[in-house]
Amino acid sequence: MPYERFLIQTVEARPAITMPELAARLLEQHEVVAAPAMLSRFLCRRGFSYKKALMAAECARANIRDERRAWRDHRQVRMRQEPHRLVSLDETYVNTKMTRLRGRARRGQRLRMSAPLDTGRPTPSSQGFAVTS
Numbered sequence: 001m002p003y004e005r006f007l008i009q010t011v012e013a014r015p016a017i018t019m020p021e022l023a024a025r026l027l028e029q030h031e032v033v034a035a036p037a038m039l040s041r042f043l044c045r046r047g048f049s050y051k052k053a054l055m056a057a058e059c060a061r062a063n064i065r066d067e068r069r070a071w072r073d074h075r076q077v078r079m080r081q082e083p084h085r086l087v088s089l090d091e092t093y094v095n096t097k098m099t100r101l102r103g104r105a106r107r108g109q110r111l112r113m114s115a116p117l118d119t120g121r122p123t124p125s126s127q128g129f130a131v132t133s
Contacts (some may be wrong), residue, residue, distance in 0.1 A: 003026060004042075004046070006026070006029070007042065007043070011104050015103035015105055015113065016113060018036075019037070019039045019040050020036050022036070022039050047106045049105065049107050050103075051102060055113065055114055056114065060114065089127075091126045
């Protein structure tokens with residue numbers, strides 16, 4: 001395919017690009033009309049798969065990394081020593097608007113993308129549990 005390099009470079013630069021967007025780019029830059037389904041099959045044959053992997057954008061911040069490291073190295077160790085004292089409370093929310101949930105990456109490679117914090121109106125959810133004997 002004469003536009004193979006263009007398509008692969010575009011997907012590698014923007015893994016979350018949709019097939020209609022990729023078709024529009026191909027038309028815009030090379031004046032070639034292509035069906036989104038054809039582009040998807042082409043990418044699959046070239047070793048790309050359709051993946052879903054979303055990480056919170058705040059995980060990349062230094063202070064969050066430090067807190068996660070402290071949790072893993074100190075607090076989790078103590079919880080394993082005294083599991084009877086563990087009480088878990090969780091408050092979270094769900095919001096799926098405006099964030100692409102899938103992208104493309106080569107087979108065997110993880111697709112890492114981030115999602116912004118606090119977008120739109122959240123639906124809150126709280127839960128808690130304790131281990132008792």
